Amino acid sequence: MQVSVETTEGLERKMTVAVPSEQVDSAVNARLQEAAKTVRLNGFRKGKVPFKVVKSKFGKGVREEVVSELMSRTYYDALTQESLKPAGQPKIEPIHMEEEKDLEFVATFEVYPEISVPDFSALEIERLNAEVTDNDIDEMIETLREQRQTWEVVEREAADQDMVDIDYLGKKDSEEFEGGAAQGASLVLGSDRMIPGFEAGIVGKKAGDEFTIPLDFPEEYHSKDLAGQSVEFDITVNSVSAQVLPEVDEEFYKSFGVEEGGVDAFREEVAGNMKREMSTASRNKLKNKIMDALLNEVDVSVPDALLSTEIQQLKGQAMQQMGGGQGSDPSMLPDDLFIEQAKRRIVLGLVLGEVIKEQNVQADPAKVREQVEELASTYESPDDVINWYYGNKEQLATIESAVIEDQVFDYIIEEAAVNDKQVSYQDVIKAEPRETETETVESES
Secondary structure (H helix, E strand, O other), X not given: OEEEEEEEEOOEEEEEEEEOHHHHHHXXXXXXXXXXXXXXXXXXXXXXXXXXXXXXXXXXXXXXXXHHHXXXXXXXXXXXXXXXXXXXXXXXXXXXXXXXXXXXXXXXXXXXXXXXXXXXXXXXXXXXXXXXXXXXXXHHHHHHHHHXXXXXXXXXXXXXXXXXXXXXXXXXXXXXXEEEEEXXXXXXXXXXXXXXXXXXXXXXXXXXXXXXXXXXXXXXOOOOOOOOOEEEEEEEEEEEEEEEOOOOOHHHHHOOOOOOOHHHHHHHHHHHHHHHHHHHHHHXXXXXXXXXXXXXXXXXXXXXXXXXXXXXXXXXXXXXXXXOOOOOOHHHOOHHHOHHHHHHHHHHHHHHHHHHHHHOXXXXXXHHHHHHHHHXXXXXXXXXXXXXXXXXXXXXXXXXXXXXXXXXXXXXXXXXXXXXXXXXXXXXXXXXXXXXXXXXXXXXX
């Protein structure tokens, strides 16, 4: 087998492979001889058809099959011989495939870029730390009360934070517009669910009131027909309900699993959960800062094949997040929305993959077990879930991959110059503008 490789442009390679005709003819004849043992033709007994007749009858089709298989097999052999790592599927085109001639074909594909791991000791990263104060715990307990709020109908005028049951009808130029009407709609005043002025216009009204409020849709409203337009809403208030928060008592403590110890034990439980949440948030923000720093340090060309695949995956995830069902079509979303995010994920995956190879990072079995047990703890039968993970190689590999990624970040954190900054609890846990949780990178290995 003769192989020559040409760099056409960037990461694209054109590899020409020649397979000796003797190898091709030998494989074709072997396939025909095997077929001759079972072939049936009129005038001949089974297995007694002369080889020349078999070749005449089936030679062309068999040769095409053999050539196709040889091109596929020798393509991968040639990659190994030339130490090439393709990114994506190749485009294979035959040049010569005639009988008694060397088989020759061209495979065009992209290769993975060369990755130079940056000097992590030169990275300066800021890590946020905080103390959970009594005020933070008080605020969290109020949040927990609000999460378990109930509503009680009241006979008074509606106030901010009340929930109203309303009927409304929106009109533009005295004509009802699409999506502007509802019956028995529940709305918490001050939630900003509706356009500016709608909720404020209900404050001070009571059950049975019927009224009309003039409003203007925002200029940037998603519906072009309504953006910036003046409208009127006819509103009827059916009922007004006030928020009722549960008492912070023994029953409340028990609802969160605190059976004994009273308020002190409950506050300790709340504080422990807050500290775990804060630790996770701090680490996620640190990981995001590391990823940003790595992107600034490396200059990597992204193979188009990888970019296309990543964009399709991000589209699929976006459709799921938007509630797209089985019949939803991700192609409805434009590629441009995902290009930068896809490039970011690919580059980071390549860099982290190179670190994994250089440092020979292996998943720590103890950390894998810890993650599996943590996942299993949310189910009724944790032991069954643990056994399921360890009996399912594919699912366990997903956990191992996440553990390896964490270990890589631990390595980078140890190497980098990490400066601790003391801030408030709220500063640590609040979502970053870019994203609400740390980005997951699938490392290339």
